Amino acid sequence: MDLTTVAVDRSELEAKVKEVYRAVAQNPEGKYHFRMGRGLAEHLGYPHRLLDAVPEGAVRSFAGVGYFFDLADLKPGERVLDLGSGSGMDVFTAALEVGDGGQVVGLDMTEPQLEKAESLRKKAGMPQVTFVKGHIEDLPFADASFDCVISNGAINLSPDKAAVFREAARVLRPGGRLAIADIVTEKPLTPQIVCSTDLWAACIGGAAQADTYRETITGNGFSLEQARRNNYEFLSDSARAATVKYGVMSLSFLARTSNESTQTE
Numbered sequence: 001m002d003l004t005t006v007a008v009d010r011s012e013l014e015a016k017v018k019e020v021y022r023a024v025a026q027n028p029e030g031k032y033h034f035r036m037g038r039g040l041a042e043h044l045g046y047p048h049r050l051l052d053a054v055p056e057g058a059v060r061s062f063a064g065v066g067y068f069f070d071l072a073d074l075k076p077g078e079r080v081l082d083l084g085s086g087s088g089m090d091v092f093t094a095a096l097e098v099g100d101g102g103q104v105v106g107l108d109m110t111e112p113q114l115e116k117a118e119s120l121r122k123k124a125g126m127p128q129v130t131f132v133k134g135h136i137e138d139l140p141f142a143d144a145s146f147d148c149v150i151s152n153g154a155i156n157l158s159p160d161k162a163a164v165f166r167e168a169a170r171v172l173r174p175g176g177r178l179a180i181a182d183i184v185t186e187k188p189l190t191p192q193i194v195c196s197t198d199l200w201a202a203c204i205g206g207a208a209q210a211d212t213y214r215e216t217i218t219g220n221g222f223s224l225e226q227a228r229r230n231n232y233e234f235l236s237d238s239a240r241a242a243t244v245k246y247g248v249m250s251l252s253f254l255a256r257t258s259n260e261s262t263q264t265e
Contacts, residue, residue, distance in 0.1 A: 026112055026116075035063075035233070035234075035235055036060070036061065036062060036063045037059065037060050037061075037062060038051055038059045038060070038062070040062060040063075040064070041059060041062050041064070041089070043231065044064065044065075044066055044067045044230060044231065044232065045067035045230075046067055046069075046093070050069075050093050050096060053096055054089060054092045054093055054096070055088070055092055055120040055121075055123065055124045057087065057116065057119075057120050058087045058088045058089040058091075058092055058117065058120050059089060061086065061087035061089070061113075061116065062086075062087070062089040063086065063153065064089065064090065064152035064153050064181060065152060065153035065181050065182065065183055065230065065232050065250040066152065066153070066181025066182070066230035066232060066250045066251070066252045067181065067230065067252065068150065068152070068179040068180060068181050068252040068253075068254070069093060069094075069097065069179070071179045071226060071252060071253075071254040072094075072097075072148055072150055072177060072179035072254075073177075074094060074097035074098050074102075074148060075097075075098070075147075076097075076098055076099040076101055076102060077098060077099065077101040077102050078098045078102050078103075078147040078148060079098075079102065079103045079104075079105075079145065079146045079147050079148075080094045080098060080102070080103070080104045080105070080146060080147065080148045080149070080150060081104075081105050081107065081139075081141070081145070081146045081148075081149045081150070081168075081171060082094065082104065082105070082106045082107065082149075082150050082151065082152075083107055083136040083149060083150070083151035083154055083155065083164065083168070083180075084107070084108055084136055084151055084152070084153070084154025084155070084157070085106025085107055085108045085113070085117065085131065086106075086108060086110075086113050086117070086154075087113055087116045087117050087120065088106055088116075088117035088120055088121065088129075088131070090106075090150055090152050091104050091105075091106040091117065091129055091131070092120070092121075092124065092126065092129065094148075094150065095126050095128055095129050098128070099128075100127075100128055101128075102128055103128050103130070104128060104129050104130070105129075105130045105131075105132055105141075105146075106129070106130070106131045106132070107131075107132050107133075107134050107136065107139065107140075108131070108133065108134075109133065109134065109135055111133070114131050114133055117131045118131050136151070136154065136155065136158055136164050136167070137158055137160050137163040137164055137167060138163070138167065139167045139168075139170070139171050141171045142171070143170055143171065144171070144172065144173045144174070144176075145171045145172075145173075146171050146172055146173065146176060147172070147173060147176055147177070148172075148176060148177045148178075148179060149168045149171065149172055149176070149177070149178050149179075149180075150178075150179050150180060151180040151181075151182070152180070152181050152182075153181060153182060153183060153250075154182075155180065155182050156182050156183045156184075156206045156207050156208070157206055158206065159206065161208060161213070161216050162216050162219070162220050165178075165216055165217055165219075165220035165221065165222065166220045166221060168221075168222075169220060169221025169222060169257050170221070172257045173257075174257060174258060174259050175256060175257060175258070175259045176256065176257045177254065177255070177256055178217070178222055178253070178254070178255040178256070178257075179252075179253070179254050180252065180253050181230060181250060181251070181252040181253075182207075182213070182250070182251065182253070183204065183207045183248060183249070183250055184207055184208055184209065184210040184213045184248075184249060184250075184251055185207045185208070185209050185210065185246045185247050185248050185249070186209070186210060186246065186247025186248075186249070187209070187245075187246045187247050188209055188246075189204075189205070189207065189246055193205055193242070194206070204234075204239060204242050204248060207248060210249075210251065213251075214227065214253075217253065217255050218255075221257055221258070222255035222256060222257060223255060223256055223257075223258070224253065224254075224255045225254045225255060225256055226252075226253065226254040227251050227252070227253050227254075228251065228252050229249060229250070229251055230249075230250040230251065230252055232249070232250035234248070
């Protein structure tokens with residue numbers, strides 16, 4: 001089943017996703033389908049040294065689904081874009097890796113997340129970090145602007161994943177890296193699940209089958225170099241039931257653009 005053609009109401013979906021992640025930003029101690037905070041980050045493999053250096057408010061609102069910074073292998077001075085950056089946990093982590101000479105941009109569509117992230121950035125004194133409002137299917141950046149694109153549990157929320165990967169490939173330099181973690185499934189989801197905005201916002205309804213997800217990456221400007229499973233579990237009974245029935249799981253991916261230019265004419 002092609003998830004980009006399923007009749008999910010996109011405006012309703014965007015409103016629901018914003019509602020959920022507004023709550024994540026403003027009330028990280030609330031009850032959600034998923035785990036959050038430092039305990040989750042440590043469980044996924046984030047080193048203590050990085051978590052100690054990232055603004056505490058960003059760590060508390062962390063709702064990622066995997067770890068990929070070892071795959072990203074960021075270098076000092078590199079330019080990094082985070083798709084669906086939330087309150088900034090991975091942006092700040094990337095900023096520590098690329099240093100003062102680098103640049104990290106976080107893109108998100110939810111205003112309270114952006115406001116919180118910008119407040120944390122100012123307090124932390126990280127001039128190499130910028131937060132931008134936008135949609136991951138239509139990036140407001142020039143071709144070949146970044147060395148690495150990262151994303152953590154956000155692409156599954158998009159009803160047009162092919163557009164996300166095409167845009168990521170466009171803004172990466174030739175030979176640039178894509179290092180992401182996301183929710184996928186072993187079995188196809190039912191149309192009833194896919195059409196539920198509540199389940200999309202819970203990172204389940206929009207999950208593609210793993211093979212389809214890989215094909216969407218490789219069909220839109222990337223060669224896939226590595227994929228591995230993350231030790232990730234949902235909290236709610238309904239999400240756990242879907243995990244069992246449909247094989248819902250988290251995978252991290254490393255992919256790379258061609259060394260030839262993919263810039264648009």
